[in-house]
Amino acid sequence: MAQVLVIGSGGREQALAWKLVQSPSVDKVYVAPGNGGSKGSIENVAIAFDDTNGLLKFAQDNSIALTVVGQEAASEAGVVDAFKTAGLTIFGPTKAAVKIESSKAFSKDLMAAQNIPTAEYKNFSDAEAARAYAKSRPLPIVIKADGLATGKGVIIAASETEIDAAIDEIMVRKAFGAAGNRVVVEDFLKGREASLHALTDGQTSVIFPPSQDHKQIFDGDQGPNTGGMGVIAPVTWVSDEQLAYIKDKVVQPALGGLRKQGATFTGCLYPGLMIDGDEVKVLEFNARFGDPEAEVYMRLLDGDLYEIFKACAEGNLDPASVKWQPGFAVTVVLASGGYPGDYKKGLPISGIETAEKSDDVVVFHAGTAIKDGQLVTAGGRVLNVTATGASLEEALDKAYSAAKLINFDRVHYRTDIGRRPAA
Numbered sequence: 115m116a117q118v119l120v121i122g123s124g125g126r127e128q129a130l131a132w133k134l135v136q137s138p139s140v141d142k143v144y145v146a147p148g149n150g151g152s153k154g155s156i157e158n159v160a161i162a163f164d165d166t167n168g169l170l171k172f173a174q175d176n177s178i179a180l181t182v183v184g185q186e187a188a189s190e191a192g193v194v195d196a197f198k199t200a201g202l203t204i205f206g207p208t209k210a211a212v213k214i215e216s217s218k219a220f221s222k223d224l225m226a227a228q229n230i231p232t233a234e235y236k237n238f239s240d241a242e243a244a245r246a247y248a249k250s251r252p253l254p255i256v257i258k259a260d261g262l263a264t265g266k267g268v269i270i271a272a273s274e275t276e277i278d279a280a281i282d283e284i285m286v287r288k289a290f291g292a293a294g295n296r297v298v299v300e301d302f303l304k305g306r307e308a309s310l311h312a313l314t315d316g317q318t319s320v321i322f323p324p325s326q327d328h329k330q331i332f333d334g335d336q337g338p339n340t341g342g343m344g345v346i347a348p349v350t351w352v353s354d355e356q357l358a359y360i361k362d363k364v365v366q367p368a369l370g371g372l373r374k375q376g377a378t379f380t381g382c383l384y385p386g387l388m389i390d391g392d393e394v395k396v397l398e399f400n401a402r403f404g405d406p407e408a409e410v411y412m413r414l415l416d417g418d419l420y421e422i423f424k425a426c427a428e429g430n431l432d433p434a435s436v437k438w439q440p441g442f443a444v445t446v447v448l449a450s451g452g453y454p455g456d457y458k459k460g461l462p463i464s465g466i467e468t469a470e471k472s473d474d475v476v477v478f479h480a481g482t483a484i485k486d487g488q489l490v491t492a493g494g495r496v497l498n499v500t501a502t503g504a505s506l507e508e509a510l511d512k513a514y515s516a517a518k519l520i521n522f523d524r525v526h527y528r529t530d531i532g533r534r535p536a537a
């Protein structure tokens with residue numbers, strides 16, 4: 115029986131561990147460093163996601179058969195390269211391949227070189243040149259810090275004053291540090307956003323049913339952006355023709371472009387898309403599963419995730435091994451009051467067991483910890499209440515009924531996940 119190591123501490127990693135441990139070939143999943151949700155055959159190990167040597171030693175000492183990178187920062191820290199050099203099997207992109215997410219300028223140049231549909235743009239390392247170009251384009255215009263900025267480095271400027279303020283913040287005051295040494299200035303796209311996920315061994319890819327995140331903190335898409343407050347899948351307004359187009363014109367060319375540069379990408383490639391009628395354009399590429407998209411996909415996946423990830427890592431992915439259950443899955447995120455701003459930690463959580471007694475409900479932990487034997491809040495996004503159903507409405511009703519049974523002081527969740535008015 116195989117032992118697996120998952121790297122990360124979010125709801126995404128709990129969901130991946132939950133699915134991996136269901137494989138008949140797996141008897142134990144370790145999560146480094148994990149959170150308060152690990153129990154039974156899922157166990158935490160106190161090693162940070164970027165402690166390359168610590169992770170490598172743990173994997174070698176415990177004969178780990180497969181390591182799965184949840185958090186792209188582990189790839190960025192060189193964990194995948196180190197594991198590969200040591201001859202270990204690991205699912206996730208190398209440091210060279212993860213650049214498709216970690217540098218927006220690199221990503222846009224790759225899209226241009228591969229004719230991948232995306233907004234018109236230019237990259238700048240000079241603030242005055244960036245200002246002049248931004249002011250020469252139609253408003254609003256989008257200004258993005260090149261590097262990782264925890265989702266905050268994208269500014270949509272609606273006037274010349276806002277363009278100046280954005281360039282000052284990113285490039286002059288360096289609000290996001292070195293991530294702002296370069297910027298991408300790109301045209302504004304309108305439409306509806308969808309999340310696509312593709313598993314790949316570098317050559318072959320298989321794309322998942324499309325999903326949709328809800329990024330803003332409040333109902334009606336109001337308030338600041340978060341890591342994601344709820345996801346539904348599949349979204350029915352992305353057509354099969356569009357999915358085929360996304361595979362042929364987005365995913366495969368991106369993988370081909372990376373291969374040409376000697377940066378073969380294995381893992382999960384997740385393009386964020388803007389869809390306007392027939393037109394599909396790429397907003398960005400992520401080099402990992404979305405969180406909370408992973409929580410929803412794990413509820414719908416009908417296949418042996420251990421064998422699937424192993425095949426990706428070993429270069430022999432069989433698309434037929436990735437199957438989906440019929441119906442819909444949703445997640446509603448329970449967050450700490452105040453998130454994405456300041457919030458309290460250490461608040462006792464109750465009601466999860468009762469919530470999980472409901473039909474088709476699984477609660478994946480995100481920002482939780484065990485303190486003196488009590489489950490407490492430990493982050494902004496605390497729990498993912500997931501449910502499946504024959505219809506979207508049924509899945510949503512189950513998730514919301516379960517969410518009501520869970521309590522901690524100042525719990526906040528959106529009440530309109532999956533209930534946006536049709537566009």
Ligand code: AMP
Binds near residue numbers: 300307386397
């Ligand atoms: P990104 O991290 O590049 O996906 O950007 C974060 C969010 O900013 C996206 O999810 C979109 O909501 C928005 N955004 C980014 N680029 C554009 C664009 N060119 N046009 C309109 N909205 C955008």
Ligand code: GLY
Binds near residue numbers: 341403405406407
């Ligand atoms: N849910 C959005 C993300 O993971 O980037």
